[in-house]
Amino acid sequence: MGKVILIGMGGVGSVVAHKSARLPDIFEEITLASRRAQSCEKVRRLIGGNDIDVAQVDADNVDDLVSLIEKKQPDLVVNTALPYQDLTIMEACLRTGVNYLDTANYEHPERPGFEYKEQWAYHGRFKERGIMALLGSGFDPGVTNVFIAHMNKNHFDEMKYIDILDANGGDHGLPFATNFNLEINLREITQEGKYYEDGKWKTTPPLSVHDSFDFPGVGKREKYLLYHEEMESLVKHFPEIKRIRFWMTFGESYLKHLEVLQNVGMTRIDEVEVDGVKIAPLKVLQAVMPNPADLGSRTKGKTCIGCIVDGIRDGEEKRRYIYNICDHEEAYRDVGSQAISYTTGVPAMIGAKMMLEGKWAGKGVFNMEQFDPDPFMADLNAYGLPWQEQVL
Numbered sequence: 172m173g174k175v176i177l178i179g180m181g182g183v184g185s186v187v188a189h190k191s192a193r194l195p196d197i198f199e200e201i202t203l204a205s206r207r208a209q210s211c212e213k214v215r216r217l218i219g220g221n222d223i224d225v226a227q228v229d230a231d232n233v234d235d236l237v238s239l240i241e242k243k244q245p246d247l248v249v250n251t252a253l254p255y256q257d258l259t260i261m262e263a264c265l266r267t268g269v270n271y272l273d274t275a276n277y278e279h280p281e282r283p284g285f286e287y288k289e290q291w292a293y294h295g296r297f298k299e300r301g302i303m304a305l306l307g308s309g310f311d312p313g314v315t316n317v318f319i320a321h322m323n324k325n326h327f328d329e330m331k332y333i334d335i336l337d338a339n340g341g342d343h344g345l346p347f348a349t350n351f352n353l354e355i356n357l358r359e360i361t362q363e364g365k366y367y368e369d370g371k372w373k374t375t376p377p378l379s380v381h382d383s384f385d386f387p388g389v390g391k392r393e394k395y396l397l398y399h400e401e402m403e404s405l406v407k408h409f410p411e412i413k414r415i416r417f418w419m420t421f422g423e424s425y426l427k428h429l430e431v432l433q434n435v436g437m438t439r440i441d442e443v444e445v446d447g448v449k450i451a452p453l454k455v456l457q458a459v460m461p462n463p464a465d466l467g468s469r470t471k472g473k474t475c476i477g478c479i480v481d482g483i484r485d486g487e488e489k490r491r492y493i494y495n496i497c498d499h500e501e502a503y504r505d506v507g508s509q510a511i512s513y514t515t516g517v518p519a520m521i522g523a524k525m526m527l528e529g530k531w532a533g534k535g536v537f538n539m540e541q542f543d544p545d546p547f548m549a550d551l552n553a554y555g556l557p558w559q560e561q562v563l
């Protein structure tokens with residue numbers, strides 16, 4: 172059905188590659204591209220697909236990207252590199268007239284925080300060029316946006332209050348490690364908490380608002396209020412939402428390590444000079460910590476990510492909870508990765524499949540909730556992330 176280039180062969184990219192390679196009628200030709208050729212070779216070896224192409228590319232460099240795209244002539248570029256590369260890859264797609272998909276909102280390397288402004292600014296040019304960009308096709312953002320679109324389409328006349336709840340009950344046996352790219356993860360959770368209420372964004376000191384919740388499949392955990400990007404697009408596309416919040420669980424040991432690392436300055440993203448070399452302490456930390464892509468074989472337990480929606484149906488107040496439970500060991504058996512990479516990589520593959528099949532089509536830049544949730548929801552059940560719903 173189409174040719175794809177997958178850029179960024181880390182934890183998430185490896186899952187997208189595994190899952191896509193199993194659907195040769197849809198992903199007819201696959202090129203794995205990354206900053207280091209060895210990352211692509213490693214994934215190709217794991218998949219065992221000799222017909223998969225590999226390429227080295229610097230995704231910070233638009234010309235480098237353009238020459239790879241012109242050589243391979245794909246229908247779609249899937250970006251599972253880092254959020255820093257979103258704009259350069261979008262720019263290269265625009266120049267070559269190729270569709271684009273990513274799993275995370277653009278971030279400026281030197282500035283903490285993220286917002287859709289710079290990616291949404293591409294809408295007019297993508298539309299004019301007749302191509303499509305699908306933003307945030309991971310789990311959160313991604314499936315959580317689709318869950319909300321599903322609630323809106325199938326269960327509510329008006330959605331009022333939304334809580335997005337992300338629990339990782341996984342245990343890798345290490346005192347401290349992150350489950351996806353450490354630098355991106357720590358930048359996300361050390362910023363101020365932020366939520367939306369009555370038309371306004373409200374901020375809270377980092378990790379200061381928390382309470383416990385009994386997560387299906389995981390158990391009772393402390394969850395902390397964080398800012399997360401899907402809230403920005405959801406309030407844009409469903410303006411009737413009165414309040415939306417995002418919560419994530421963290422264990423005591425994780426928070427203790429984080430506190431110490433912050434106190435000693437190791438999470439700083441500004442550069443310091445050491446023996447004449449300038450480097451951000453967070454990059455040093457990343458270099459000495461375990462690679463999240465290698466945690467799969469040692470991680471046990473489950474994740475539970477979902478949304479609780481309060482609203483009105485047929486004149487009555489309703490409350491519904493929708494979620495997926497993903498088992499780290501089952502994910503590892505399926506594709507050799509832990510559940511965080513899995514819960515991101517499977518939706519990225521499904522988003523790409525929706526675009527190649529033409530089930531999700533458009534000209535311009537789109538978020539997940541702008542499309543019909545039904546075919547995506549069916550594929551979640553078919554490709555390893557089954558969901559469940561409860562009336563609360």
Ligand SMILES: NC(=O)c1ccc[n+]([C@@H]2O[C@H](COP(=O)([O-])OP(=O)(O)OC[C@H]3O[C@@H](n4cnc5c(N)ncnc54)[C@H](OP(=O)(O)O)[C@@H]3O)[C@@H](O)[C@H]2O)c1
Binds near residue numbers: 179308
């Ligand atoms: N939406 C969600 O639910 C969700 C959840 C988790 C993660 N994510 C996102 O998924 C993405 C990948 O996360 P991850 O955990 O897989 O990270 P990762 O393991 O660190 O992988 C990132 C990959 O990007 C490649 N890369 C970095 N800079 C590059 C460049 N300039 N040119 C080409 N390739 C480059 C690296 O290449 P080499 O290996 O070749 O050096 C690495 O393999 C991130 O954007 C993250 O924010 C989304």
